[in-house]
Amino acid sequence: MGGAARSLSREPRYKLNAVCPYYTMFPLEFPLTILRQAPKGLVVFDPFCGRGTTNFAAQTLGIKSYGYDSSPIAVAIAKAKLAKTSASEVLSLMEEILETDIDPEVPQSEFWAWAFHTETLRAISKLRQGLMDSPESDASIMLRAIVMGCLHGPLNKVVTNPSYFSNQMPRTFASKPDYSVRYWKCKKLKPRQIDVRIPIRKKVALVLGGSNDSLSKFRNIQCADSRQYSNYRSIKEPIDLVITSPPYYGMRTYVQDQWLRYWFIGGPPSVAYEATDQVAHLSPADFSVSLCRVWDNIYNKASEQVRMVIRFGGLSSRRADYDEIFRDSLEQSAADWYVYYSRNAGSASKGRRQADVMGGRTTTRAIEERDYFIRLYS
Numbered sequence: 001m002g003g004a005a006r007s008l009s010r011e012p013r014y015k016l017n018a019v020c021p022y023y024t025m026f027p028l029e030f031p032l033t034i035l036r037q038a039p040k041g042l043v044v045f046d047p048f049c050g051r052g053t054t055n056f057a058a059q060t061l062g063i064k065s066y067g068y069d070s071s072p073i074a075v076a077i078a079k080a081k082l083a084k085t086s087a088s089e090v091l092s093l094m095e096e097i098l099e100t101d102i103d104p105e106v107p108q109s110e111f112w113a114w115a116f117h118t119e120t121l122r123a124i125s126k127l128r129q130g131l132m133d134s135p136e137s138d139a140s141i142m143l144r145a146i147v148m149g150c151l152h153g154p155l156n157k158v159v160t161n162p163s164y165f166s167n168q169m170p171r172t173f174a175s176k177p178d179y180s181v182r183y184w185k186c187k188k189l190k191p192r193q194i195d196v197r198i199p200i201r202k203k204v205a206l207v208l209g210g211s212n213d214s215l216s217k218f219r220n221i222q223c224a225d226s227r228q229y230s231n232y233r234s235i236k237e238p239i240d241l242v243i244t245s246p247p248y249y250g251m252r253t254y255v256q257d258q259w260l261r262y263w264f265i266g267g268p269p270s271v272a273y274e275a276t277d278q279v280a281h282l283s284p285a286d287f288s289v290s291l292c293r294v295w296d297n298i299y300n301k302a303s304e305q306v307r308m309v310i311r312f313g314g315l316s317s318r319r320a321d322y323d324e325i326f327r328d329s330l331e332q333s334a335a336d337w338y339v340y341y342s343r344n345a346g347s348a349s350k351g352r353r354q355a356d357v358m359g360g361r362t363t364t365r366a367i368e369e370r371d372y373f374i375r376l377y378s
């Protein structure tokens, strides 16, 4: 992470951005820098908002924003970033749920038996059931995201001070069941009994412990496929500025890589392989067409001065010219978009997209990212 981004993450008002990791998020500094230079009163939109980094940056500056993502996991995290609640409200809700006598449905399989201690899994299942059964409030949205952030991650060296509920696992994505079980058996790693209150309290202190002066006026995060124009009805004003990063070309596993978090918010207790609302990746042409539909929809909702700032990249495993795919998508659009500036986002991203494998590091990364600054021909 670059120096500026590291110091930002230490500022109390930005701590909430770390409520739950999300694979391939961009650094908060990216939207913040652009938004700080933007005129007052504008309306911002992120059609691929992920964990809501653009929306969170806008919120801290009092700027109205809308965010769409087709992944319910992303939406649950992004919503928490715009929630207005306090540490005590969240902790009271946690206690309330843990103290009820709900008899939750507890998933059973070899994976679950190795991933979590029986008592820990029962408490997590209770929180899951309690949150699904109660009406949504800012405190419940926040508690849900905090639990999602504590679900899996590396074991803490100090046994009495765990940060995560699980046996040794990656933090950013959930490893697949068969692989995980083989790993735990081979390393003879039995799950530890974790009091779920400890990681939750730690996370609450981290993200809500500082100054909580979020303006929290805007809550326009929606689980929506941004290729579908009918979804844009909820955007009430013309869009002035788009800041986004579309899915990387070759990456459509946003839901299945987060399958444990998906289970927590109501998904199945096994890997969710179907992700119908994700942008198509069958071929570069196919991908360009999908992106083009989003640019068309934005154009139909945009103000005359609309600008788009788009960070785009691709996974090293898919050979394609990312610049060409992206420019094709603009060219096919019904609108007269043109790129007035583009730059390599290389050093801003390299090393940051590394995947954790069962807590360790690999060198898997997006090969290159570019930032495109776009407006309409007048």
Ligand SMILES: C[S@@+](CC[C@H](N)C(=O)[O-])C[C@H]1O[C@@H](n2cnc3c(N)ncnc32)[C@H](O)[C@@H]1O
Residues within 6 Å of the ligand: 022, 024, 025, 026, 027, 047, 048, 049, 050, 051, 052, 053, 054, 068, 069, 070, 071, 074, 224, 225, 226, 227, 244, 245, 246, 247, 248, 254, 277, 278, 279
């Ligand atoms: C590179 S990530 C965005 C990360 C985001 N900038 C952040 O900081 O968290 C791309 C996102 O696009 C979403 N996505 C893929 N297809 C979509 C679609 N058709 N409509 C809306 N979102 C989609 C994925 O679920 C993923 O969250």
